[in-house]
Amino acid sequence: MSASDEDVTAYTGLSLVVASLASVYAWRQTSPRKNAPPHDKTDQLTAVNNQLAMLAKQLAASNDRADRAEAQRAKAEKQLNELQARCELxxxxxxxxxxxxxxxxxxxxxxxxxxxxxxDSVLNSPHQCSPYLCSPANYSTPGSDYCSPGTRIY
Structure with a gap:
């Protein structure tokens, strides 16, 4: 069970207890016990009020925990979405x-x-080569596109 599930369970349980005590308190206000001395009724009401106050504090603390858990969940979900977007990119x-x-x-x-x-085409025609492949000194005649026989091709 996660922290938020526990908080919801605690919140629900405390809500039921507070509602029950409130109904008991209301019932006691409207129908006091017979034969009970007045100070006894006051002590009982004080005890019920104290229990209600304690339960209200517990409920508030539970609500705070639930709010923090929800904020953490939202933050984690945002981080997950950012990581998924980065992965997709x-x-x-x-x-x-x-x-x-x-x-x-x-x-x-x-x-x-x-x-x-x-x-391959240059190598397969050894008597004709491009001026870029033969040294100018190796041309058979000046201005000729033919290499001298035995000329080294660069």
Missing amino acids: ADQQAREAREKIEKLEEQIQTERERSLSAA
Whole structure:
């Protein structure tokens, strides 16, 4: 049983006791005992009043505990909601990051394949190469796009 359940149970029990004592008190006020001396009636009423006051204090304390428990529950619920929102945001960011990584990996693979294809075409035609791949000193003739035989390709 949680603290708030105990407080509710205590509150309910105290409410019943207070109501019972109040009805007894009211009954005693309207129908005093026969043959009871007047001071005895006063003592009994004082005792009932004291019990009612004690029960009222207990009820107030129980209400305070119930209010504190409710405040703690509300605070915990708010913290839980904040944590759930943070988790959802972190999950969304993780999904977005995974998607970006996948796109970058695809771009890298595409660029790698394109580069390998370009390198294969250069290597498969050894007499013609791009000016960016041959040293200018290795051209067979000035201004020519053909590399000299045996030229090292960069």
